[in-house]
Amino acid sequence: MVTSAPSKSPLPHFVTERLVVKLLAPSAAPMMVRFRIENRHHLTRWEPTRSPQFYTEIFWQTQLRAHQIDFERGESCCLAVLDHAEQQVLGVINFTQIVRGTVQSCQLGYSLAQRCEGQGYMFEALSAAINYTFVTLGLHRVVANYIPNNKRSARLLARLGFEIEGRARKLLLINGEWRDHILTAKINPDET
């Protein structure tokens, strides 16, 4: 599905059949604000409570700069999913809590614009992004958790080859409430 290899740039940037997946520069803050404002209500029940600052350019300039620094430090890999013209943010993919040593794992989170659901966009973007974490970042395990009634997320992860490992009670504070989560993980399929 990936139609071009990761660019020579040290920052992740790859192109799939219908999408571009990349680490955004701070100058792209307006695009990110548009995505966040347009999808504010769509994402409310699946995400932490957001402050009013979360919907401002100054917040995203700072946040995108922090994403670059954290990537360079090897701590996270926070990506945007864009159209081929790179004019609109269609979604986000965040690999956080990268742990090395004997663990070699990270935590996956993602969100797609409401108008893009049901077209396989997140599957396409995540297929490329997860491959990047295994092949280029050399990670061994990607962990992803979802609220039990998030059926779209459950189907997406199953389709990507994530396996259910358990259930954690009141794991994350989502939309002001501690919510149970189904725990899943995908192991690097190419390891010997």
Ligand SMILES: CC(C)(COP(=O)(O)OP(=O)(O)OC[C@H]1O[C@@H](n2cnc3c(N)ncnc32)[C@H](O)[C@@H]1OP(=O)(O)O)[C@@H](O)C(=O)NCCC(=O)NCCS
């Ligand atoms: C979770 C989320 C990313 C899933 O989005 P999605 O569009 O359902 O996921 P996919 O990209 O895998 O698309 C799959 C759907 O597209 C359909 N589809 C259409 N064309 C397709 C194509 N060319 N390739 C693959 N699937 C295609 C599939 O049949 C499937 O539809 P279905 O679920 O109704 O059967 C999205 O619902 C979302 O962002 N939700 C809010 C935030 C959230 O829940 N985040 C995760 C917290 S754990």
